Amino acid sequence: xxxxxxxxxxxxxxxxxxxxxxxxxxxxxxxxxxxxxxxxxxxxxxxxxxxxxxxxxxxxxxxxxxxxxxxxxxxxxxxxxxxxxxxxxxxxxxxxxxxxxxxxxxxxxxxxxxxxxxxxxxxxxxxxxxxxxxxxxxxxxxxxxxxxxxxxxxxxxxxxxxxxxxxxxxxxxxxxxxxxxxxxxxxxxxxxxxxxxxxxxxxxxxxxxxxxxxxxxxxxxxxxxxxxxxxxxxxxxxxxxxxxxxxxxxxxxxxxxxxxxxxxx
Numbered sequence: 001x002x003x004x005x006x007x008x009x010x011x012x013x014x015x016x017x018x019x020x021x022x023x024x025x026x027x028x029x030x031x032x033x034x035x036x037x038x039x040x041x042x043x044x045x046x047x048x049x050x051x052x053x054x055x056x057x058x059x060x061x062x063x064x065x066x067x068x069x070x071x072x073x074x075x076x077x078x079x080x081x082x083x084x085x086x087x088x089x090x091x092x093x094x095x096x097x098x099x100x101x102x103x104x105x106x107x108x109x110x111x112x113x114x115x116x117x118x119x120x121x122x123x124x125x126x127x128x129x130x131x132x133x134x135x136x137x138x139x140x141x142x143x144x145x146x147x148x149x150x151x152x153x154x155x156x157x158x159x160x161x162x163x164x165x166x167x168x169x170x171x172x173x174x175x176x177x178x179x180x181x182x183x184x185x186x187x188x189x190x191x192x193x194x195x196x197x198x199x200x201x202x203x204x205x206x207x208x209x210x211x212x213x214x215x216x217x218x219x220x221x222x223x224x225x226x227x228x229x230x231x232x233x234x235x236x237x238x239x240x241x242x243x244x245x246x247x248x249x250x251x252x253x254x255x256x257x258x259x260x261x262x263x264x265x
Contacts, residue, residue, distance in 0.1 A: 004055040006256050007263040014108075014122060014256075015052045017265055018059045019224055021083060021101050021124040025061065026226075028078050034070050036063040037215060037229050039127055039199075044238055044245055051224040057256035062127040062199065064215045065190055071126070072099070084119055088151075088182070092175045093117045095155045097148050097182055098201040099126040107264040112157045114261055122265070129197035129215055131189040137198060140188065141205040147182045148203035151175060208240045 004011040029036055038046055039062035045053040052059070063071070075085045082105040086094050093116045102119035109120045132140055150170040152158045170178065186200045196209045214231045221230035231237055238245040248254070 002054055004254075004256060006057055006258070007260060009263060009265055011055060011057055011256055013265055014057050015059075017103055017106055017122040018057075018124060019052075021103055021122065022059055022061070023226070024080060024083050025101055025124055025126070026228075028075060029071065031078065032070060032074050034063070034067050035215075035218075035229065036061050036067060036126075037218060037231055038062070038221070038223065040241065042223075043230060043234060044242065046221045046223045046228065046230060047234060047238065048246065050222045055254045055256055057258050058123075058125065060125045060127060062129060062215070064197065064212075065128050065130050065187065068099070068126065068128045086118055088179045091118060092179075093155065095152055095157045096201075097144070097151075097186070097203060098128055098199075100124065101126065107262050108258075108260055109262040111259060111261045115156060120262075127199050128186070128201045129210070129212075130186045130200045131192060131194045131212070132196055132198040132200070132209055133189060133192075133194050134196055134209060137196075137209050138205055140185070141198060141200055144182060144185050144200045145203040145205060146170060147178055147185060151178050151182070154178075210237070210240075 002010055002012050006014055039060040041053055041056055042060045045051055045056060072087065079085055082103055083101055084104055085099060085101050087099040088094050088097060095113060095116065101124045102121040104119055104121055106121040108122045114120065146167050147170060150167050153160050153164065154175060195212055197212050197215065198209050214233060214237060217232045218229035219232050221228050
């Protein structure tokens, strides 16, 4: 057991449930020759701890758009109970521009999405890297972010504020149309060899662009005693994303980050 809690549960119990989802995801990917890697704090955890960061309550996977499309084509026929895959193409109530796998036998309700008619269990995030051009990356990501924000507002995930008045024309579109616009915007350069990719699906503009080879050139890493592919240049990536990646953060920053209003494992 650890000193970190989410509701009445130790964070290690949540990590175990997330890792079960990951193992099902990995099984499907191996069966269909789909390549992925670890992202953000999950990659940092693999390097520093050979597993989860001790206080982390999520696990992030990332893959190129072409790999994600392959995954979406096969997941529904292969995924086993109690797991279910959701994406914006599957439900107008689903608010994210990337996919998630949920464990339907658990409850893990976030205050921002508890009202939506989507699974509310423990989940695994599956992020997507799309091609970008360096000179237009900031504008490109802001356009996708604007569409994503309007979707959030229309679905009640975030509230409207005065700064959102700049997105006024987008509010005229339905969720279905916004989904089409977001998908088209994210895929804009995917038929062009730009050499760089970006997680446009995360609706942010502050992360650095990454060379595409980060998602094709891998070496073996370990996560929870399980062999995973990590980018060969993972240390370069970590230093781009974290000021001091090999040092523990201050104690005030060591806590689970997903607030929940209801949890049952």
